[in-house]
Amino acid sequence: MTHDAAGPRGTSHDVPRDIVVVPHTHWDREWYLPFQRFRLGLVRMLDEVLDTMAADPGYRFTMDGQLAALEDYLEIRPERLPRVGELVAEGRLAAGPWLILADEFLCAGETLIRNLEYGMRGAQALGGAMRVGYLPDQFGHCAQMPQILRLAGLEHACLWRGVPARVDRDAFAWTGADGSVVRTQYLPGGYGNAVALFSGPAEALGDRLAAFTETMRPWRPDGPLLAMYGADHSAPAADITAAGLRLATLGEYVTAQDPSVAGLPVVEGELRSHARANILPGVISARIPAKRAMARAERVVTRYAEPLTARWLPGDTAAAKLLDMAWRRLIACSGHDSITGCGADETAQQVAARIAEAEQIGQAVVDMVSASLADGAGRGDLVVVNPSPFTRTSLVLADLPESRARLLDAEGRPAPLQRLELAPTLLDESVMDDLTRLLGRIHERELFGQEIVSWEVSEDGRGNVFTVVVGRHATTGYDYADLRRAVVAAAGHPGPWTVRTRAESVVTVAALVTVPPLGRSVLTSAPPVAGESGEAVRFPESAEPREPAPAEHLPAGPRAARPTERIPPAAAAGGPVLDNGLLRVTVEADGTLSLVSATGARARGAGRIVDGGDVGDTYNYAPPGRDLLVGTPLSVEVESVHSGPLVSVLEILRTYRWPACEAPGTRSGDTEAVVVATRAELRAGEPYLRLEVSFDNRVRDHRVRWHAPLPGPAPESFSEGQLAVVRRGTAGEGGCGEEPLPTFPAEGFVAAGGLAVLLDQVTEYELTGGELALTLMRSVGHLSRNRNAYRDEPAGPQLPTPAAQCPGPAVMRFAVLPLAGTWDEAGLPRLAEQYRHELLAVPGSGRTPSPGEDAPPAFHASGAPLEIEGTGVVMAALRERDGVLEIRLAAEHPAATEAVIRGPFTAARRADLLGVAGERLEVAGGAVRLPLRPFEIATVHLHPGG
Numbered sequence: 013m014t015h016d017a018a019g020p021r022g023t024s025h026d027v028p029r030d031i032v033v034v035p036h037t038h039w040d041r042e043w044y045l046p047f048q049r050f051r052l053g054l055v056r057m058l059d060e061v062l063d064t065m066a067a068d069p070g071y072r073f074t075m076d077g078q079l080a081a082l083e084d085y086l087e088i089r090p091e092r093l094p095r096v097g098e099l100v101a102e103g104r105l106a107a108g109p110w111l112i113l114a115d116e117f118l119c120a121g122e123t124l125i126r127n128l129e130y131g132m133r134g135a136q137a138l139g140g141a142m143r144v145g146y147l148p149d150q151f152g153h154c155a156q157m158p159q160i161l162r163l164a165g166l167e168h169a170c171l172w173r174g175v176p177a178r179v180d181r182d183a184f185a186w187t188g189a190d191g192s193v194v195r196t197q198y199l200p201g202g203y204g205n206a207v208a209l210f211s212g213p214a215e216a217l218g219d220r221l222a223a224f225t226e227t228m229r230p231w232r233p234d235g236p237l238l239a240m241y242g243a244d245h246s247a248p249a250a251d252i253t254a255a256g257l258r259l260a261t262l263g264e265y266v267t268a269q270d271p272s273v274a275g276l277p278v279v280e281g282e283l284r285s286h287a288r289a290n291i292l293p294g295v296i297s298a299r300i301p302a303k304r305a306m307a308r309a310e311r312v313v314t315r316y317a318e319p320l321t322a323r324w325l326p327g328d329t330a331a332a333k334l335l336d337m338a339w340r341r342l343i344a345c346s347g348h349d350s351i352t353g354c355g356a357d358e359t360a361q362q363v364a365a366r367i368a369e370a371e372q373i374g375q376a377v378v379d380m381v382s383a384s385l386a387d388g389a390g391r392g393d394l395v396v397v398n399p400s401p402f403t404r405t406s407l408v409l410a411d412l413p414e415s416r417a418r419l420l421d422a423e424g425r426p427a428p429l430q431r432l433e434l435a436p437t438l439l440d441e442s443v444m445d446d447l448t449r450l451l452g453r454i455h456e457r458e459l460f461g462q463e464i465v466s467w468e469v470s471e472d473g474r475g476n477v478f479t480v481v482v483g484r485h486a487t488t489g490y491d492y493a494d495l496r497r498a499v500v501a502a503a504g505h506p507g508p509w510t511v512r513t514r515a516e517s518v519v520t521v522a523a524l525v526t527v528p529p530l531g532r533s534v535l536t537s538a539p540p541v542a543g544e545s546g547e548a549v550r551f552p553e554s555a556e557p558r559e560p561a562p563a564e565h566l567p568a569g570p571r572a573a574r575p576t577e578r579i580p581p582a583a584a585a586g587g588p589v590l591d592n593g594l595l596r597v598t599v600e601a602d603g604t605l606s607l608v609s610a611t612g613a614r615a616r617g618a619g620r621i622v623d624g625g626d627v628g629d630t631y632n633y634a635p636p637g638r639d640l641l642v643g644t645p646l647s648v649e650v651e652s653v654h655s656g657p658l659v660s661v662l663e664i665l666r667t668y669r670w671p672a673c674e675a676p677g678t679r680s681g682d683t684e685a686v687v688v689a690t691r692a693e694l695r696a697g698e699p700y701l702r703l704e705v706s707f708d709n710r711v712r713d714h715r716v717r718w719h720a721p722l723p724g725p726a727p728e729s730f731s732e733g734q735l736a737v738v739r740r741g742t743a744g745e746g747g748c749g750e751e752p753l754p755t756f757p758a759e760g761f762v763a764a765g766g767l768a769v770l771l772d773q774v775t776e777y778e779l780t781g782g783e784l785a786l787t788l789m790r791s792v793g794h795l796s797r798n799r800n801a802y803r804d805e806p807a808g809p810q811l812p813t814p815a816a817q818c819p820g821p822a823v824m825r826f827a828v829l830p831l832a833g834t835w836d837e838a839g840l841p842r843l844a845e846q847y848r849h850e851l852l853a854v855p856g857s858g859r860t861p862s863p864g865e866d867a868p869p870a871f872h873a874s875g876a877p878l879e880i881e882g883t884g885v886v887m888a889a890l891r892e893r894d895g896v897l898e899i900r901l902a903a904e905h906p907a908a909t910e911a912v913i914r915g916p917f918t919a920a921r922r923a924d925l926l927g928v929a930g931e932r933l934e935v936a937g938g939a940v941r942l943p944l945r946p947f948e949i950a951t952v953h954l955h956p957g958g
Contacts, residue, residue, distance in 0.1 A: 029236075029258065030225070030235070030236050030237060031221060031224065031225065031236065031237050031239050031257060031258065032236045032237065032238060032239065032257075032258045032259075032260050032265050033206065033209070033239045033241050033252065033257045033258065033259050033260070034072075034074055034238065034239065034240050034241060034242075034259075034260055034261065034262050034265055035071070035072060035073050035074070035241050035242060035248040035252065035259065036073065036074035036075070036076060036203070036240060036241070036242035036248070036262065037057065037075070037076055037242045037243070037244070037245065037246060037247060037248070038076050038148055038149055038203055038204070038242065038243065038244050038245075039054060039057075039075075039076050039078070039081045039244075039245060040149075040244065040245065040347075040348075040349045041078075041080060041081065041084065041112070041344075041347055041349075041350070042347065042349060042350060042355055042359045042362065042363070043349040043354075043355045043356070043359065043808070044355060044356050044359075044795060044808060044809050044811055045356065045358075045359070046355075046356065046358040046359045046361075046362050047359070047362060050245070051084050051085075051088070053245055054081060054084055054085055054245075055085055055088050055089065057245070057246065057247045058081075058082075058085045058089075058247075059089070060247045060250070061073050061247050061248075062092060062095060062096070062099075063250075064247075064250040065099060065104060065105070066095070067250075068250070068253055070253040070259060071104070071250075071252075071253055071259065072104050072105075072106075072259045072260060072261050072264075073104070073105055073106070073248070073261070074106040074142070074146075074242075074261045074262040074263070075105065075106060075107055076113070076146070076148065077108070077109065077110050077113060077142065077144075077146030077147070077148060077262075078108075078110045078111065078112050078113050078131065079107055079108045079109075079110065079111050079130075079131045079134045079135050079138075080111050080112045080131075080344070082096060082107055082138070083134065096138065097138050097139050098139070099139075100135070100138045100139030100140055101138075101139030101140060102139075103140070103261065103263075103264065104261070105261075106142040106261035106262055106263045106264075107134075107135040107138050107139070107140070107141060107142060108131040108132055108134065108135030108136075108141035108142050109128060109131050109132045109135060109141045109142055109143070109144070109145065109146070109164070109166065110127055110128060110131040110145075110146070111127050111128075111130040111131035111134065111340075111343050111344075112127055112131075112343050112344055112346060112347050113147070113148070113149060113150060113347060113348050114127050114150070114343070114346035114347060114348060115150060115151060115295070115346060115347070115348040115350075115351055115352050116147075116150055116152065116153055116154040116157060116734065117151075117152065117154060117296065117733065117734070117757040117759075117774065118295070118296065118303065118306070118346065118351045118352060118757070118774050119306065119310065119342075119345075119346040119351060120307075120310045120314065120734065120759065120888075121154075121156060121160075121733075121734040121735035121736075121888060121902070121949075122310075122314050122735075122888045122889045122900065123310060123314075123342055123343060123346055124154070124156075124157075124160060124346075124734065125160060125888075125889075125900070125925055126339055126342075126343060127343045127346065128145075128160065128161075128164050128925065129164075129925060129926055129927070130339070130340070130343060132164060132926060133926070142261065142262065142263035143165075143166055143167070143168070143263055143267050144166065144168045144169070144170050144197075144262060144263050144266045144267065145157070145161040145166045145168065145169040145170065145194070146169075146170045146171075146262060147169065147170065147171040147172075148170070148171065148172055148199070148203040149172065149173070149203065149348060150171070150173065150174075150348050151173060151174075151290075151291045151292045151293070151295055151348060151352070152173060152174040152282065152283055152284040152291040152293075153171060153173075153174050153282060153283040153284075154282055154733070154734040154736070155188060155189040155281045155282040155734070155736045155738050155947075156188055156189050156190075156734050156735050156736045156947070156949065157169070157186075157188065158186050158187060158188030158192045158193060158194040159188040159189065159190050159192040159947075159948075159949055160188075160925065160949070161194050162188075162192045162193075162194055163192075163924055163925040163949060163951075164924065164925045164926055165924065165926070166194070167194060167195060167267075167271040168194065168195050168196070168197065168266045168267060168269070168271065169186060169194050169195070169196040169197065170196065170197040170199065170262060170266055171196060171197075171198065171199065171283070172198070172199040172202050172203055172289055173283070173288075173289040173290070173291050174282075174283030174284050174285055174289070174291055175198055175279070175283060175285060175287070175288050175289070176279060176283070176285040176287055176288075176745055177285065177287035177288065177745060177747055178277060178279075179198060179277050179279060179288075180231075180277065181198070181231060181232065181276065181277055182197065182198050182199075182200060182228075182231040182232045182238070183195060183196060183197055183198060183232075183269070183276055184196050184198060184273075184276050184277040184278065184279050185273035185276045185277065185278045185279070186279050186283075187278060187279065187280045187281070188281070188947075189281060189736040189737075189738070189946075189947035190903075190945050190946060190947040190948045190949070191945060191946075193273055195269065195270075195271050195272070195273050195276070196279075197238070197266050197269070198231075199238075199240060200228065200231045200288075201227070201228075202240075202289065203240050203242070204240055204241075204242060204243045204244075205224075205228070205238075205239065205240050206224060206239035206240055206241045207240075207241065207242065207243045208220070209221070209224060209239060209241055210241065210248075210249050210252055210255070214255075217255060224237070224239060225237065235269075236258070236265075238265055239257075240262075281738060282738055284744065284756070285744070285745040285747075286744060286745060286746045286747060286748050286750045286751075286752040287745050287746065287747035287748060288747065288748055289748055290631075290748060290749070290750045290803065290805075290807065291750070292354070292631040292632060292750075292803075292807055293632070293633075293753060293755055293756075293776075294628060294629070294630065294631050294632040294633045294755075294790070295352035295353060295354050295630065295631060296755065296756075296757045296774065296775075296776040296787075297633070297715075297755075297776040297787040297789075297790040298352065298353035298354060298630040298631075298790060298792065298816060299353030299360055299630070299815075299816055299818065300787070300788070300789055300790065300818065300822075300824070301364075301818060301822075302351060302353055302360065302363060302364055302367065303351070303353075303773050303774050303775075304772075304773045304823075304824075305364060305367045305368065305371070306342075306345060306346075306351050306367050306773070306774075307759075307772060307773035307774065308371060308772075308773075309338075309342060309345075309367050309368075309370045309371035309374065310342060311772075311848065311849070312371050312374035312375055312378065313335070313338045313339065313342060313370060313371070313373075313374035313377075314888075314889055315399050315849055316374065316378050316399060316852065317331075317334075317335060317338065317374040317375070317377035317378050317381075318335055318377075318889065318890065318891045319399065319530065319889075319890035319891065320377075320378060320381040320397065320399075320852075321335065321377055321380075321381055321891075321892065322890055322891050322892040322897055323530060323878070323890075324381050324384055324385060325380060325381050325384055326892045327892070328380070330380070331377050331380055331381075334373050334374075334376060334377050335373075335374075335377060335891075337373050338370045338371075338373040338374045338377070339370075341366050341367070341369055341370035341373070342367075342370045344366060345363055345366050345367050345370065350363045351363065351367075352630075353630055353816065354630040354631050354795060354796075354807070354808065355630075355795065356795060356811055356813065357813050357814065357815040357816070360813075360815060360816070361815070378852075382852075382854045383857070385397065385532065385854050386854050386855060386856050386857035387857055388856075389534055389854075389855075389856025389857065389858070390536070390856045390858050391855075391856055391857065391858040392413075392416055392536065392537040392856065393534055393535065393536050393537070393855070393856030394408070394410060394419060394534070394535040394536075394537070394853055394854070394855060394856070395532055395533075395534050395853070395854040395855075395856060396408055396525050396527050396532060396533045396534075396535065396851050396852070396853050396854075397527065397531075397532045397851065397852040397853075397854065398527035398528065398529060398530060398531055398532070398533075398851060399530070399849045399850075399851070399852065400529065400530070400845055400846065400849055400887075401529045401530050401878065401879060401880035401887045401890075402529045402842075402879060402880065402881065403526065403527070403528055403529055403877075403879075404526070404527050404529075404846070404851065405524060405525070405526045405527075405697065406524070406525065406527070406697075406846070406851050407522055407523070407524060407525075407658060407659070407695050407696065407697075407851075408522070408523050408524075408525050408851050408853050409432070409520065409521070409522050409523075409853075410520070410521055410523065410853055411435070411518050411519070411520050411521075412518065412519055412521055412537050413483060413516050413517065413518055413519075413537070414434065414516075414517035414518060414519045415516070415517065415539060416537035416538055416539055417429075417431070417519045417521060417537070417540055418537065418538045418539065418540055418541070419521075419523050419525075419535040419536070419537060419538070420535060420536045420537075420538050421525075421526075421533065421535060422533070422534060426538075427523045427524060427525055427535060428523065428524040428657075428658065428696075429521050429522070429523050429524075429658075430521060430522045430523075430656045430657060430658040430659060431519055431520075431521055432519075432520040432521060432522055432654065432656075432659065433519065433520040434517065434518075434519050434520075435515065435517075435518040435519070435520070436515070437514050437515050437516075437517055438512065438513075438514055438515075439460045439462075439482070439513045439514065439515050440460060440511075440512070440513040441510065441511070441512050441513075442510075442511045443508050443509070443510055443511070444507065444508065444509050444511055445507045445508050445509075446503065446507065447478060447499055447502055447503040447507065447509045447511070448499060448500065448503050450478065450480075450499055450511055451495075451496060451499055454492070454495070456492070457490055459480060459482050459513060460482060460513050460515075462482035462483055462515060463482060463483060463490070464480060464481075464482055464490050464495065465481045465482055465483045465490070465516060466480075466481045467479060467480045467481065467495060467498060468481075469498070469502050472510070474510060475507075475508060475509070475510065476502070476505055476507065476508075476509050476510065477509070477510045477511075477512060478499070478502055478509055478510070478511050478512070479511075479512045479513075479514060480511070480512070480513050480514070481514050481515070481516060482513060482514070482515055482516070483515065483516035483518070522656075522658045522659045523535070523658075524658065524696065524697075525851065527851060528877035528879075529877045529878060529879040529880070530877065530878040530879070530890070531876070531877040531878070534856075588650045588662060590660045590662060590692065590694040590701070591694070592660070592694050592695070592696050592697070592698065593610065594609065594610050594697070594698065594699040595607060595608070595609050595610070595694065595698070595699055595700065595701060595829065596608045596609075597692060597694060597701050599650050599662060599664060599692070600616075600617070601648065602620075602644070602645065602648060603619065603645055603648040603650075603664045603666045603690070604616075604617045604618055604619045604620055605617075605618045605619045605692065605701070605828075606618070607701060607828065607829065607830050608830070609699060609829065609830050609832065610699070611832040612832060613723070613766060613829075613830035613831055613832040614723060614830055615720065615721070615722075615723050615766070615767050615828075615830040616721060616723075617720070617721045618720035618721070618767070618828055619664075619690060619703070619705075619718060619719075619720065620643055620718070620719040620720070620783075621643065621645075621666065621668070621688050621705075621716065621717075621718060621719075621788075622641055622642070622643040622716070622717050622719055622785070623641070623642045623643070623668065623670045623686075623711075623714055623715070623716050624639055624640070624641045624642075624714065624715050624717075625639045625640065625671070625673055625678075625679045625713060625714055625715070626713055626714050626715040626790055626791065626792055627673065627713055627792075627797075627801075628792055628797065628800055628801075628802060629792050629794045629795060629796045629797045629800060629807070630792055630794070630795055630796070630813060630816055631795075631796055631800075631803070631807040631808070632750070632751070632800050632802045632803045632807070633715060633753065633755070633790060633802065634751075634797075634800050634801040634802040634803075635801070636673065636678050636679055636713075637678055637801075638678045638679065639679060640671050640679045642668055642669070642670055642671070643719075644668075645666035645667055645668050645688075646667045646668060646669060647666070647667045648664065648665070648666050648667075649664070649665040649666075650662055650663070650664050650665075651663045651665070653691070657696060658695065658696045659693065659694075659695055659696075660693070660694050661691060661692065661693045661694075662691075662692045663689060663690070663691050663692075664689070664690040664691075664692065665687055665688075665689055666687070666688045666689075666690070667685060667686070667687050667688075668685075668686050668687075668688060669683035669684065669685055669686070670683060670684050670686050670711045670714065671683050671711075671714075672684065672711060672712070673711075673712055673713035673714060684710050684711050686707055686708065686709075686710065686711070687707060687708075688705065688706075688707045689704075689705070689706050689707065690703060690704070690705050691703065691704040691705075691706075698846075699829055699843070700768075700770060700827040700828060700829035700843060700847065701827060701828050701829065702825070702827045702847075703825065703826055703827060703828060704823060704824070704825045705718060705788055705823070705824050705825075706821065706822060706823040706824075707821075707822055708820065708821055708822070709789060709791060709817075709818055709819055709820060709821075709822045710819065711791065712791055712793060712817050713791060713792065713793060713817070714789075714790075714791050715787065715789070715790045715791070716787070716788045716789045716790075716822075717785040717786060717787050717788060718785065718786045718788055718824075719783045719784070719785050720767055720769075720783060720784045720828065721782060721783050722764060722765030722766060722767050722779075722782055722783060722784055723765060723766035723767060723830060724765045724766040725765060726742075726764040726765030726779050726782070726784075727741065727742065728740060728741055728742070728764065729742075729756070729762055729763065729764040729777070729779055729784075730762070730763045730764065730834075730835045731756060731757070731758040731759075731761075731762045731763075731777070732758060732759055732760035732761045732762070732840070732841065732844065732904065733757060733758055733759030733760060733774065734759065735886075735888060735902040735904070735947070735949055736902075736904070736947050737835065737836075737841075737904055737906075737947070740754075740756055741754075742754055742779050749803065749804030749805060750802065750803045750804070751801075751802035751803070753778070753802070754778055754779065754780075755776050755777070755778045755787070756776070756777060756778070757774050757775070757776060757777075758771055758774070758775055758777055759771065759773075759774050759775075760840075760841070760844040760848070761835070761840045761841075761843075761844045762775075762777050762784070763831060763834075763835040763838075763840060764779055764784055765779075765782075765784070766830060766831050766832075767784060767828070767829075767830055767831060768828070768829050768830075768831050768835065768838065768840055769784065769786065769826050769827065769828050770826060770827040770828075770829075770840070770843060770844050770847040770848075771826050771844075772825055772826065772847065772848050773824075775787065775824075775826070776790075786824075786826070788822065788824045789818055789822050789824075790818075791816070791817040791818050791819075792813070792816050792817065793812060793813060793814060793816065793817055794810055794811065794812055794813055794816075795808050795809060795810070795811040795812075795813050795816075796808040796809060796810055796811075797810055798810050827847050829843075836883075836884060836905055836906055841884055841886050841904040841905075842886075845886060845887075876915060876916040877914075877915065878890075878897075878913075878914070878915035878916075879912075879913070879914040879915065880899070880901065880911060880912070880913050880914075881911070881912040881914075882901075882903070882909050882910055882911040882912055882944070883905055883909045883910075884903055884904045884905025884909055885901055885902070885903055885904075885905075885909060885911045885944065886901065886902050886904050887899065887900070887901060888900040888901065888902055888949075893927055893953070894927075896953045896954060896955050896956075897917070897953070897954040898923065898927065898951060898952070898953055898954075899913065899951070899952045899954065900949065900950070900951050901942075901944070901949070901950045901951075901952065902947065902948070902949050902950075903944035903945065903946060903947055903948045903949075903950075904947065905946055905947075906946050907946055908943065908944065908945055908946060909943075909944050909946075910941055910942065910943050910944065911941075911942040911944055911950065912939055912940070912941050912942075913939065913940045913942070913952065913954070914938055914939045915938070915954065916938075916956070917935065917938075917954040917955055917956055918935060918955065918956065919932070919935060919954075919955035920932070920933040920935055920940045920952055920953065920954050920955065921933060921952070921953045921955075922950065922951065922952060922953075923951040923952065923953050924951065925949075925951060927951075929953055933952070940952065940954075
């Protein structure tokens with residue numbers, strides 16, 4: 013419905029009735045200014061808009077499709093909340109449906125879903141959410157967006173960028189990855205196509221309206237034209253109703269259109285065309301460390317904190333509040349001028365801090381759950397939790413006392429084990445005249461980062477000695493009063509005293525552990541058995557492959573030693589070859605890798621490092637006028653870091669000389685010596701090679717990529733991201749003054765030409781010259797350059813961004829494997845799940861709950877396995893919601909499949925993305941069977957009772 017504003021006397025009949033004006037603004041929460049400085053302008057702008065709406069009942073306003081702007085305003089102007097609520101409820105002020113305008117390719121699919129959930133729920137609380145998926149300024153749109161909108165009850169989308177050239181109407185039928193269709197309002201000319209409509213003399217308004225009609229009518233032969241009157245960071249004029257034009261919110265205009273898509277042009281999948289607007293693809297590789305941090309924080313919150321709380325700490329109000337805080341920060345960081353890295357350095361610093369805070373909050377929740385899991389398990393026990401919905405036989409890295417360096421399962425069987433590293437025992441030796449000074453070093457049970465185990469007084473040839481023994485997993489009681497009495501008594505003897513702090517002898521081990529789906533296993537440390545070496549036999553090839561990544565960001569029981577840290581060899585170097593029976597890896601003379609899988613698939617020359625110039629900006633890569641590519645190392649060294657049946661590691665050190673960059677965009681003869689270290693790690697049972705590539709970035713204005721020749725022809729690539737697998741060709745569609753580089757984003761994996769790479773963050777890739785190239789780093793010095801060889805117009809102000817050069821240590825982690833078949837035949841979604849999600853190891857505390865202490869409901873506390881099966885079926889989320897378990901699944905498979913959910917529940921229902929329960933599902937034999945279309949997203953509620 014539109015509102016006909018009453019114009020001045022005698023003018024309304026002269027005004028065209030086929031133009032509908034939507035007053036609005038586009039508000040970047042943070043961009044070339046940080047958030048709080050932008051917010052000051054937001055407050056002034058909305059003050060003006062609300063005053064105008066109070067004075068003029070005919071005025072309407074659309075707040076950019078994102079609720080966060082209104083929340084930001086009301087945090088400063090809380091007294092305006094009643095008035096804002098009235099305007100939203102009246103339909104004059106359009107709020108939501110998003111919380112934030114996110115970049116759709118630089119966050120996980122679940123983050124997009126929560127963004128919409130928070131936005132619609134918050135807008136509904138204000139008075140009602142706009143029923144249009146408004147996406148005005150995102151840099152392209154992901155393939156699952158139509159399905160996400162439809163599952164949230166939205167029938168319409170509205171957008172600008174990414175629309176292909178074949179669309180010649182102002183509306184099209186957008187078909188998502190699963191076949192969901194949403195009527196999509198296209199904005200020819202952008203979200204400010206009528207920004208100049210009310211500029212200039214009032215008497216010339218008719219001419220401007222005629223010109224607008226002439227421009228827009230070819231896009232819409234019949235019906236009212238949409239005039240988007242607004243621009244970035246400004247309020248529309250207050251007196252526009254005087255013109256007598258029809259005013260509407262965007263929601264009123266769009267939802268008045270027939271949702272039927274009959275006769276409209278059809279566009280399938282993601283929208284990444286450059287034909288009608290810039291999509292600024294360089295944001296995928298700008299400030300890459302932020303992308304890594306974002307992916308890590310999303311994993312901690314989505315796949316550890318939230319599911320573990322649902323399984324083992326349900327109903328905990330503190331955990332629920334913390335999770336809400338973490339999600340709000342994650343969503344805020346997903347903004348299209350935030351995680352993209354195309355803002356000022358101040359903005360990037362704030363985004364990085366917010367991401368870190370989200371991860372820290374998630375980690376705090378994991379710590380809470382870990383403490384709960386540790387209770388009841390004995391000291392020296394290891395509780396291992398599986399974050400995946402299927403049984404995992406995977407590697408756990410842990411520190412154990414050397415005196416108890418075996419791990420036994422619940423049946424008393426020893427776990428396959430490999431000793432890696434023996435930690436030093438003498439932590440400190442000091443001389444004290446006054447022994448009581450020792451007490452000042454002690455913090456409750458802690459001394460030098462470990463727990464006090466025991467102490468003793470002795471004498472050596474130099475005098476009195478007081479020795480304190482500490483351990484990571486102390487098994488004896490400790491009373492500070494006892495230690496204090498011993499110290500005071502000893503201090504009565506004349507000094508000086510030698511004070512030694514010794515650690516229990518601790519060995520780092522790698523152990524293979526089998527853990528039930530979304531369940532836990534408890535291992536008990538035990539003394540070594542005489543005659544046993546502690547080494548494991550080779551892991552059976554038929555067993556499940558294993559997992560990867562965020563060990564350094566999750567609580568690690570007996571330490572869960574980091575897979576990426578340097579481990580001294582425990583056996584003689586085996587040369588530049590790694591072999592686990594599933595994959596054989598050979599390091600070639602130039603430092604590249606040859607891989608041969610047990611299936612016969614092969615790849616050669618993987619891992620060539622290529623450095624080239626980049627004089628673009630945070631939005632678009634651009635090479636210098638005279639570029640110099642460096643891809644041949646000056647020297648290559650290979651070191652055996654570890655060799656064993658469970659973990660084998662080689663470190664490849666390659667030295668290069670990378671050129672500096674000089675104005676006006678040429679690479680100089682001055683060079684910088686750079687050592688690129690590649691850690692190649694092969695674990696038992698894994699058919700892929702883990703890689704970590706690192707270097708110290710001391711060069712400006714350049715791009716570093718990892719290249720791998722493709723074993724076979726590659727006319728296309730397959731990229732996983734945002735709960736879909738997208739097929740892409742080798743060229744982009746141009747047409748709007750932007751070089752259509754075929755660089756694309758991938759989140760979980762990319763596969764092409766018989767090679768696959770598993771990823772733990774969104775990564776830019778390109779198929780080029782028969783190779784797959786991954787961007788490891790792009791160093792640039794400006795937010796936007798007025799002159800960019802690959803873009804006609806500036807994308808923002810030309811501000812220096814020295815931090816976007818990303819100086820200092822750089823690191824990227826991924827895994828590579830040759831493929832014998834297609835991505836789905838190789839089960840890449842399952843391998844990506846295992847690679848990205850580490851088993852969680854928690855040391856037992858030996859604490860027994862108090863008699864009056866509440867126990868969680870049996871449905872959760874039992875820790876009974878909760879299993880999800882199905883070809884290509886992946887779990888996107890698991891959380892507690894109003895007393896039920898809510899599971900989100902996605903069928904990442906090109907053909908119809910079936911999800912089977914098994915667990916301790918007796919009732920189940922489908923639900924929409926907003927948590928509204930729908931049809932009841934049949935539960936038979938403790939299982940639910942759910943047929944799924946290719947790439948269908950499904951939300952299921954599991955009830956502990958009927």
